[in-house]
Amino acid sequence: MRASSAIRLAAASALAATAVLAGATAASAHVTVQPSSVPKNATDQTFAFRVPNEDDKNSTVKVEIDFPVDHPIPSALVAPVAGWTDRIQTTKLATPIHTDDGDITDVVSQIVWTGGQIAPGHYQDFTVDLGALPEGTDKVVFKALQTYGDGNIVRWIEEPQEGQPEPKNPAPVLKLTAASAASATTAGDATAAPAPAAAPTAPAAPVAAKASTSDSTARAIGIAGVVLGALGVAAGLLLGRRRSTGTAA
Known part of the structure; x- marks a missing residue:
């Protein structure tokens, strides 16, 4: 009797653990931007929108990424993805962005990929080179719409909040951290480099x-x-x- 109870308890524990793992996998399988964090003065502005397929039967057939208009991104270049066709949409700003190269009036509002498929159990990276990162903010919040072959659309548009549980359909967020001093440090090291070289010759x-x-x-x-x-x-x-x-x- 005790042996049977122990077996049933072990089986129940195994099923519970499997359910927790499955839930964790489903919760983590959402559209993200990679990398998810960069310094504000980052020179490499190439990012990938990673789109996993959460459906067991249907393939993803369309991906739409909406860009913010409150902290706009002036331009973008899209890397080709085999089997997919991309289209960049722009919008005109009510207040132009002033730069050293002149005023910017049109910015990226949306990028759409169609024609390809992401099979169940797979993901696809859609790579974009952003012309410049926006100023005056510590994050860029995108919105992603994922369309499946059966017509179902999953909207990844909920902005995660600090100190709050992750929403069901979180939006991809790019965090902008404090400007990195790596370049200045490198320059300083380069200037000081000759000093140690002279030391061995002194003796x-x-x-x-x-x-x-x-x-x-x-x-x-x-x-x-x-x-x-x-x-x-x-x-x-x-x-x-x-x-x-x-x-x-």
């Missing part, structure tokens, strides 16, 4: 001086030895002559 001078001093000392000792040797030979010859003269007398 070289004393080493060379030591070598020069040692050579001079060796040469002096050698010369002195030669001189002493010569003097010894001369003294020997002189002493030999004196002995010869004394013997003869």
